[in-house]
Amino acid sequence: MKLKPQGDAAAVLVFAVLLLAAGVFVLTGIAQLAATQALIGQSEWQALDRRIRLENSRAMARQFMLARMFNGVVAAPITFVDTSLGGFSLSPISSTNTGGDYWTTLSTTNTNVNLKINPFTLMERGGFYRVVVPGKLYSDPTATNNGVDWNFQVRTRSPITAGYPVVQQLPASNNVALLVGAVPHIDMTKNEQFIGFHDMARMRVSSVTNTAVDATGYEGFLDVPIGVAAAGLFTNVVFRPANAQVTEMQAFIDLSTSDPQDLNQVLRYELVADTADFATNGTNYAGVPVTSLLVRGTEIFDLKPLQVVIPKERTNLQTIFLEGRNPLVTGRPVYINYQRSAGGGATLSMVATNATGRWRLGLSASHSDVFCATTGIDIVGGIRTDGTISGNPSLEQERDPGGLDYIADRMMWLEDYKTP
Amino acid sequence: MRARGYSLVEVVLAAAVVAIGLTAAAVLVGTLMQQQELNAASLRAANLQEQAVKLYRLDLSSSAIRGLLPEPCVASGAPPSGGYTLSFSVPSSTNLEIDGTTVDLDRTRLTLVYPNTVAAGNVTNRVDIVRPATRVRYAQ
Numbered sequence: 169m170k171l172k173p174q175g176d177a178a179a180v181l182v183f184a185v186l187l188l189a190a191g192v193f194v195l196t197g198i199a200q201l202a203a204t205q206a207l208i209g210q211s212e213w214q215a216l217d218r219r220i221r222l223e224n225s226r227a228m229a230r231q232f233m234l235a236r237m238f239n240g241v242v243a244a245p246i247t248f249v250d251t252s253l254g255g256f257s258l259s260p261i262s263s264t265n266t267g268g269d270y271w272t273t274l275s276t277t278n279t280n281v282n283l284k285i286n287p288f289t290l291m292e293r294g295g296f297y298r299v300v301v302p303g304k305l306y307s308d309p310t311a312t313n314n315g316v317d318w319n320f321q322v323r324t325r326s327p328i329t330a331g332y333p334v335v336q337q338l339p340a341s342n343n344v345a346l347l348v349g350a351v352p353h354i355d356m357t358k359n360e361q362f363i364g365f366h367d368m369a370r371m372r373v374s375s376v377t378n379t380a381v382d383a384t385g386y387e388g389f390l391d392v393p394i395g396v397a398a399a400g401l402f403t404n405v406v407f408r409p410a411n412a413q414v415t416e417m418q419a420f421i422d423l424s425t426s427d428p429q430d431l432n433q434v435l436r437y438e439l440v441a442d443t444a445d446f447a448t449n450g451t452n453y454a455g456v457p458v459t460s461l462l463v464r465g466t467e468i469f470d471l472k473p474l475q476v477v478i479p480k481e482r483t484n485l486q487t488i489f490l491e492g493r494n495p496l497v498t499g500r501p502v503y504i505n506y507q508r509s510a511g512g513g514a515t516l517s518m519v520a521t522n523a524t525g526r527w528r529l530g531l532s533a534s535h536s537d538v539f540c541a542t543t544g545i546d547i548v549g550g551i552r553t554d555g556t557i558s559g560n561p562s563l564e565q566e567r568d569p570g571g572l573d574y575i576a577d578r579m580m581w582l583e584d585y586k587t588p
Numbered sequence: 589m590r591a592r593g594y595s596l597v598e599v600v601l602a603a604a605v606v607a608i609g610l611t612a613a614a615v616l617v618g619t620l621m622q623q624q625e626l627n628a629a630s631l632r633a634a635n636l637q638e639q640a641v642k643l644y645r646l647d648l649s650s651s652a653i654r655g656l657l658p659e660p661c662v663a664s665g666a667p668p669s670g671g672y673t674l675s676f677s678v679p680s681s682t683n684l685e686i687d688g689t690t691v692d693l694d695r696t697r698l699t700l701v702y703p704n705t706v707a708a709g710n711v712t713n714r715v716d717i718v719r720p721a722t723r724v725r726y727a728q
Contacts, residue, residue: 227719228720
């Protein structure tokens with residue numbers, strides 16, 4: 169057979185070229201992998217930078233809310249630019265407040281308003297919300313959309329409104345008075361930090377009287393002499409507006425001497441003097457005399473819920489009487505905050521006398537056990553204590569949205585979310 | 589007819605081409621490995637720094653943060669072997685003001701230093717972070 173060296177050489181040459189092409193192809197792929205790898209490393213730092221700036225924005229907005237949302241002052245637009253935060257800028261934060269009624273009650277019809285997700289179940293719809301900061305908070309020059317809009321909300325709700333008739337919680341710690349984004353928590357030893365109480369109560373006022381007692385002109389919900397419909401029944405019992413502890417307004421009213429006044433504007437009492445009994449009469453009829461301390465709801469269809477705060481100095485209080493009926497959501501649900509000094513170990517008795525039917529009531533008892541002698545009535549609402557609960561209470565969940573927002577906790581939590 | 593072989597020149601040239609290719613491939617692989625090592629260190633550092641930022645926002649102290657991170661961290665000086673230098677400082681800042689009132693806002697500059705795996709010296713990355721002054725306080 170005759171060899172064809174020229175043909176062999178050509179074949180070898182073609183093979184070498186193919187081998188070279190394959191090598192170049194493989195090396196190109198490897199080089200691309202290396203370039204992609206380098207890009208990933210760089211992108212990770214960019215992503216980290218943007219996440220940090222975004223969280224900076226969120227932190228500033230939350231602080232803004234915490235600083236401004238509970239003093240009753242409409243937040244003014246602000247502009248904040250700080251290049252040292254990596255180009256982070258906070259363009260005007262604005263408030264959607266258009267009137268004095270800052271807070272909107274959550275209801276079954278507006279829960280989803282301004283929310284892309286609905287974190288509430290049906291039973292959790294009681295509470296308040298406010299769209300706080302709808303402005304553009306975070307401007308990212310490297311982002312394709314050049315800026316992300318964030319909205320923030322302040323909400324409040326209670327475990328009771330979440331559907332728990334009985335809530336037993338751990339005793340309050342000394343250094344946590346405000347929980348954000350956590351289970352609502354009442355620390356009765358920290359009244360001065362118990363923010364949101366009077367601010368939120370104020371919005372429930374249907375009108376404000378012109379008879380001002382406080383010369384400072386405090387714009388709170390209660391600046392008139394208060395009394396009860398039957399003055400003289402009580403001795404050594406003084407009510408004062410509960411917001412006095414916040415405003416230092418010393419408007420003490422001695423019920424034994426004050427003239428009877430309309431209670432319609434009274435939303436919250438603080439029990440000042442020691443007394444053994446406290447009775448709240450939920451009847452819809454006025455003029456029913458009682459022999460114990462009475463807070464009477466008279467013709468209460470247009471009244472707002474009554475809050476009674478009993479601080480730890482009132483150690484003599486041992487019994488709360490529930491009298492009459494308090495069945496209506498449109499009536500006057502009573503929300504009682506009661507506390508003893510830490511380690512007191514005493515028992516607060518809740519006694520139903522001449523009471524029948526349903527009673528709308530929320531009781532938070534701190535540093536105290538609760539004994540219920542409430543046979544014959546159904547408590548609609550709940551009992552919340554860091555002690556024990558005994559007796560035979562008949563407890564019923566509050567199911568009416570209107571009733572839920574009446575007993576909504578005044579502790580707040582924050583929620584933020586991003587608009588698309 | 590006797591079969592014709594390759595000349596010495598041809599063989600040398602072919603060997604040179606193959607050597608060049610192999611050398612390029614070796615260099616590329618070496619660079620790739622270095623790049624991979626650099627990226628791995630960089631990603632670990634980025635991850636560590638982000639975790640430090642999150643822990644700072646949880647109100648933890650700088651020493652607690654360093655103790656919680658999975659890699660050894662020191663507060664100052666050169667990073668230890670296989671570890672990082674993680675320091676916190678308060679930058680000169682522009683405060684957030686609302687109606688002329690300064691809003692209390694905690695602010696810090698977090699500096700992370702880690703060894704450069706492909707060259708002499710260290711790599712430094714700084715971020716400025718803020719957290720609300722009103723927050724849940726944890727006992728430490």
